[in-house]
Amino acid sequence: MPKIRVRVDEDLCIGAASCVTIAPETFQLNEDNKAWVLDHGEEPGGSTYERWLEVTEDEKENILLGAQSCPTLAIFIYEEDGTQIFPEM
Amino acid sequence: MRYVIVGGGVAGTTAAEELRKLDPESEITLICEEQHPLYSRVLLGVYVQGKVPRERTFLKKESWYEEKKIEWLRGVHVDALDTQNKFVALSDGRELSYDKLLISSGKEVRTVEYDQRGVMYFRTIDDADHIIQLLAEQGKDACGGIYGGGFIACEFLNIYEAHNIRTVLTFRGEHFWNSNLLPEAGELLLNHFRSKGVDVIAHAELKGLVGDKELEGFVTEQGEHPCTMLGIGVGILSDFSWLEEAGVKIGVGVKADKFLQTSVADVYVAGDISEFEDVYVGREMNVGTWLNAIMQGRVVAKNMTGEPTVFELVSSYAMNVLGIDIIFVGDVAKSEADDVHLVGSVRSGGVTQVFERGGRVVGGVMINRNTDRKVITDAVKSGMPVSDVLNKINT
Numbered sequence: 001m002p003k004i005r006v007r008v009d010e011d012l013c014i015g016a017a018s019c020v021t022i023a024p025e026t027f028q029l030n031e032d033n034k035a036w037v038l039d040h041g042e043e044p045g046g047s048t049y050e051r052w053l054e055v056t057e058d059e060k061e062n063i064l065l066g067a068q069s070c071p072t073l074a075i076f077i078y079e080e081d082g083t084q085i086f087p088e089m
Numbered sequence: 090m091r092y093v094i095v096g097g098g099v100a101g102t103t104a105a106e107e108l109r110k111l112d113p114e115s116e117i118t119l120i121c122e123e124q125h126p127l128y129s130r131v132l133l134g135v136y137v138q139g140k141v142p143r144e145r146t147f148l149k150k151e152s153w154y155e156e157k158k159i160e161w162l163r164g165v166h167v168d169a170l171d172t173q174n175k176f177v178a179l180s181d182g183r184e185l186s187y188d189k190l191l192i193s194s195g196k197e198v199r200t201v202e203y204d205q206r207g208v209m210y211f212r213t214i215d216d217a218d219h220i221i222q223l224l225a226e227q228g229k230d231a232c233g234g235i236y237g238g239g240f241i242a243c244e245f246l247n248i249y250e251a252h253n254i255r256t257v258l259t260f261r262g263e264h265f266w267n268s269n270l271l272p273e274a275g276e277l278l279l280n281h282f283r284s285k286g287v288d289v290i291a292h293a294e295l296k297g298l299v300g301d302k303e304l305e306g307f308v309t310e311q312g313e314h315p316c317t318m319l320g321i322g323v324g325i326l327s328d329f330s331w332l333e334e335a336g337v338k339i340g341v342g343v344k345a346d347k348f349l350q351t352s353v354a355d356v357y358v359a360g361d362i363s364e365f366e367d368v369y370v371g372r373e374m375n376v377g378t379w380l381n382a383i384m385q386g387r388v389v390a391k392n393m394t395g396e397p398t399v400f401e402l403v404s405s406y407a408m409n410v411l412g413i414d415i416i417f418v419g420d421v422a423k424s425e426a427d428d429v430h431l432v433g434s435v436r437s438g439g440v441t442q443v444f445e446r447g448g449r450v451v452g453g454v455m456i457n458r459n460t461d462r463k464v465i466t467d468a469v470k471s472g473m474p475v476s477d478v479l480n481k482i483n484t
Contacts, residue, residue: 012135012141014407015414015416017405018384021380021384021402030459033407033409033462071099071129071130073148
């Protein structure tokens, strides 16, 4: 299964909730109205804005859709080798 | 199959992208009044505050349209629609036939009758560029006026704060969002604005401007207010005339069912211009949010390709204004609610309003009570009893 790194830029996140609507297993809003990154609905190691995820191709596609839907482009996604796949450079 | 999309904002562009995925061989034409590729209106405020560069606001590159084989017509609009012969007439004289048509042309700013250099609106990236130009011209005596009591007024509050500009805020009603907020919520917000040094003036209908060549101030029922720039946020509107002439049913938006199909065969609608059957709140809604536009764009594409999909979303809008968080969820019209419950208080610094209709929760407004958002969103979806919701957010 592909391994990706998902990061939310907390300064850019405004709580628009599009990622939460599209990929609720990966993103949930916190009390600051910003999106934590979750691992399949769980938070191993505690709440965080950035984590490695092991996902299926379908899950990866959906997380990408969540990132693409963000109106402030606050979600960054990286491949295992560190290449940024979203936003496209 | 030939798809024609009228309007290249986030609803129309998302629909085009989704249509290309679902129907790779189809012809797709996207008709855009603006010259720019898709950009984020939500980021424009941050751009004007100087926190992100202009290029960051663009969500698509110019080359994207060609890569996706989407015919991108810029700087044109639709003048007429013929639903019998299934074509649209463009402002450049061309006629385009369609098999399926999507209306996603959004809304435009409502303007006031007075104009002068220094008067600003805030809807498009061109407006944002204009504001940046004016900001650059301000001297040390700069003073920013605002006329309006909604989200655009909030954008101007943040912009002036970011540029250290003294601010005078005027609006017509008792407080902000008079059709949504209870007096306590209104008071909480205005107290917060005052605590940040904003001069707040309610019950102030705009009566005119002061200054010949340069703006020197504006006049309301409450007197004359000196300012060097004036941000106006008095709402948005749509031009429905070409749709009405074509026999498309119009209310406050283009009427649609829960599949975003209009009253006319093969004509669909998405985004700010739609007035759709909202399955969660149980009435027709017209919603002008990013989330609504993007999700409708995705769903409408499925319906246009013959995959019946109900549009299901608890819509929301969130904004931080001068350090205070404001969140609207679902249906927040006071006039449509049987009851609006208040949780929290001005003294505690946070207020939540829970909107009830027909025994269920249909919406909520949260000011500095972000954690209530999930409870209310879930309740609107699930139909949880109002008393349970109130218990949950009170604890």
